[in-house]
Amino acid sequence: MKLVYPLYPLGALLLGSALAAPTALPVSATGHGYDAPTRVQAGYVQLRFSNASKMPVDIGIFRLKPGVTDAQFRTVGAQVATNAAKDATDRLNHMVDALGGVGDVQPGNSDSATLYLTPGRYVLASLDADDTTHKTALSMGYFREINVRGPALKNAPAAADYRIRMVDYRFELPQGVRAGTHTWRVLNSGQEPHFALLARLLPGKTFKDAMASLMKNDQQGPPPVDFEHSVYAQVLTHGQSEDVSWNLSAGHYVVVCFVDNKQGVPHALMGMAQELVVR
Ligand SMILES: [Cu+2]
Structure with a gap:
């Protein structure tokens, strides 16, 4: 039996590394809300988001601060989605920590993001609204509670490319x-x-054109950038990070925070609009 004991730490190490991948969190958009587990273990989580609805849908993960109710989140979240109040974003920031998520996914497509969740009460939510009808994604059902339970797993993802x-x-x-998927x-x-x-940036357009367009409130004519094929990482509270996989073609990009x-x-008008070159 003496041999078994010294071997045990090695076995635990091998087993540990085999289990060290981020925990999968599969979520799908149904057209009436998110289909998602009600709980997940704390640690690194890979949100695997698929869109089975007929509209583009995004998803954000928010940790509710102590005492914040679902109803409060939904009320202020709807104000953020519709730009109904100037201070709505600020009020929401006092109610939640934003842990990231996945940007707009087209119908039939999927995307993923890896992020770190500590134990607590969370909601999966979309803070989008239809530009013309002002109908919020929250009112369509894109709101779901999820509990994150401890202890946190030690399952950090591999280092990212960029x-x-x-x-x-x-x-x-x-x-x-470099262009391609990274x-x-x-x-x-x-x-x-x-x-x-x-x-x-669209062909023939410069970063200066993009800035000029951002400065103007009344958007006339097509924007100088290809917003339709843009990629984004969801809102992150200070100290948070998320890993995403983006397939970028070569070109000049504008990186912005709204x-x-x-x-x-918007932060875009305070310095958070910069140029990135992909070759
Ligand atoms: Cu910002």
């Missing part, structure tokens, strides 16, 4: 980015919440 670090109010962007770690080292949206400050000014 990294975007967000501070107040700037992006630290990687150099020498993993990106997006992390928020600032105090305010931020997100990163990458949109390619989170509003306390006065309702």
Whole structure:
């Protein structure tokens, strides 16, 4: 029996590394809401989001702060979605921590993001609204509670290919980015919440054109960037990061954050609009 004992730590190590992948969290959009588990273990989680509905849908993960109710989240979330109140984003930030998620997924498609969840009460939610009808995704059912239970697993993902670090109010962007599918770690080292949206400049358009368009409130004519094929990492509270996989074609991109400050000014107009070259 003496042999067994010294072998045990090695066995545990091998077993440990085999189990070290982020926990899968499968979620699908049905057209009437999210189909999702009601609980998941704390640690790194790979949100695997598929869209079985007929409309593009996104998903964000939010940890409710103590005492915050579902109803409060939904009320303020709807105000954020419809730009109904200048300070709605700020009020929501005091109610939740934003842990990331997946940007708009087209019908029939899927996408994933790897993020870290500590134990607590969470909601899966979309803070989108239809531009013309102002109908919110929340009112269509895109709101779901999920419990994250401890202890947290030690299952960190492998290092990402590229990294975007967000501070107040700037992006630290990687150099020498190659076209194709790569993993990106997006992390928020600032105090305010931020997100990163990458949109390619349309042929013949410059970063200056994109900035001029951002400055104007009344959008006339087509935008100078391809918003339709943009990719983005969802809103992250300070200290949070998420890993996403993006397939970028070569070109010049604008990286922007549209989170509003306390006065309702988008961060994009405070320095968080920068150029990224993909070759
Ligand atoms: Cu920002």
